[in-house]
Amino acid sequence: QVQLVESGGGLVQAGGSLRLSCAASGRAFDNYCMGWFRQAPGKERQFVAAITWSGASTYYTPSVKGRFTISTDNAKNTVALQMNSLKPEDTAVYYCAAAIKRYYFQTIPREYEYWGQGTQVTVSS
DSSP states (O other): OOEEEEEOOEEEETTOOEEEEEEEESSOOTTEEEEEEEEOTTSOOEEEEEEETTSSOEEEOTTTBTTEEEEEETTTTEEEEEEOSOOGGGOEEEEEEEEEOOSSOOOSGGGOOEEOOOEEEEEEO
């Protein structure tokens, strides 16, 4: 049984930092792309960042590029999202997800096969 379990969310002031972690288990993820999405109240789920399981390639949505960093730790089977210079508009529930790796980075939620339960990130102004 595949499980993705997020942790690390919380309340932070604008300009602050948070580090999210996603613990992956239940199968080998070598042929998978790992992604982070977020969903604010009343809005659609939005792509944030993705990485190949090896960590060799990454992709970010423009609004977080330069502020967020996605990484993997294959030994611990985890995927992290380091978020710096946080803004109130980053407030959302953040989800970890896994998709079969393709020649392009998947940015649409329906392309992802496995999902975590989400962790709340709140950035106060």
